[in-house]
Amino acid sequence: MFRCFNLLLLLFCQVYHSGNTSKPVSGEKRGNVILPCQYEDRNIGHIDLFSEVEKIDVCETEECSGRVFKEGNCDVVIKNLIFSDAGKYTLRIYYNNDQTELKYQLHIHDEISVKTGEELKMSVLVSDADKVKTNSSGEWKEVWTRDHGVQSDRMNNDDGNLTIKSFLDSDAGTYRVLDTEGEILITVTVRESKETLEHTDDSKCDAVVSWIALTVVVLLLALILTAVTLHKRLLRGDLRCLSRSTEGP
Template sequence: MLKRFNLLLLLGLFDYSGTNVITVKGKKGGNATLSCEIEAKDIYYVELSRLKSVVFCQNEERESESQNGRVFRNKSCDVIITDLRLSDAGKYILKVFYTDTQTEVKEQTSVYRLHFHGEISVKKGEELKLDVLLSNAYKVVHWTKRGTGEKEDWIRGRGVRSHRVTFRDGNLIINNFTATDAGTYEVLDTEGGILIMLTIKESKKKINDTNGESRRDTSPPPDI
């Protein structure tokens, strides 16, 4: 049994690019569950990997090991990522080895893409800072409200592609926000998968002080 299990581990090292991808939506600071839906009682090995690096593993010989202390096994073989950060966005591969009889070890492999959605309101003339250039981000595209199609604002290795956008301290910056900057911004990986999707709206809200004069809204932006 053990020899067969080790052989399956070796055979499991192949490209999963053609496997159906399960989309999982995350929220910054929240939790995300990667469900495997196996009811078998005897699970020998659970491994979650990302970018060819193991982030969590557990087998019958040792306790669970989490690379960052935020990943846990739940129920039979579900894996939960806690205290989500934008940098957690991307593709994950979950491998589970189990038996439903006394003699045969089976493998189930599932592929997930964890992504984030958010919404921000920006007042005209203000600076918009987008902290979205993740290590696995390939490009940032902008879909305007006017429906003029996709516009590439940034591509890895080529820099910014729009005169409205600048790059500073790892962020994409729009210094003088206008209505044409509103719309949907998508951060994509090399496969075209969405890592982050932000809906940017122009805020027309004004906050009056005690003298009746308008002042800038200094409240923090919504959590994405």
């Protein structure tokens, strides 16, 4: 009897933990993501979707004006992702006078290119954010926490934006936003824009071309001036010879 009780308790714990394990789902900012239900029962009455703070309206088709809609049997699509969409979701499925719940952890990623010296503004300080880490120095370190704010005098928190005042190549790297449980909400890969270097090279090339053109013009002017001077001297010499010949004996 005791053994059967233990087996039932173990089975209950396994079911409980599996039902409370969040399925990781990843999407790109401005893209779409699917929260898959993979539920084949055709007698589904309806579904409800919840974030940690509110119930979310789910349209029946993509044709509606909202960003969240049902696809297929009970999959949910979130389109035009923004950073504030990141976090935990619960999908409640109602069927045959019963219900089940599926949980998700939505992670959003993005890539940014920044020119040296420009301001870098990342709208990553969402409501669930607890800390931000970066590996720009070669190892992961915190650059912002909810309790202590920014950890660098080159950064500031501007209305939910983590801002680097003047971007340096050493700021390039990966920035991760974590919630209170250490789950990754947002990943932003920041790269130094090559456009600055290309512009610099173009400027150098333009300067070299301009210098060569100026040198050629100066040389041409010098040659023309020299030719004119020689021509005048030769002309004067010819006139003198002519004058002497007319004054002969």
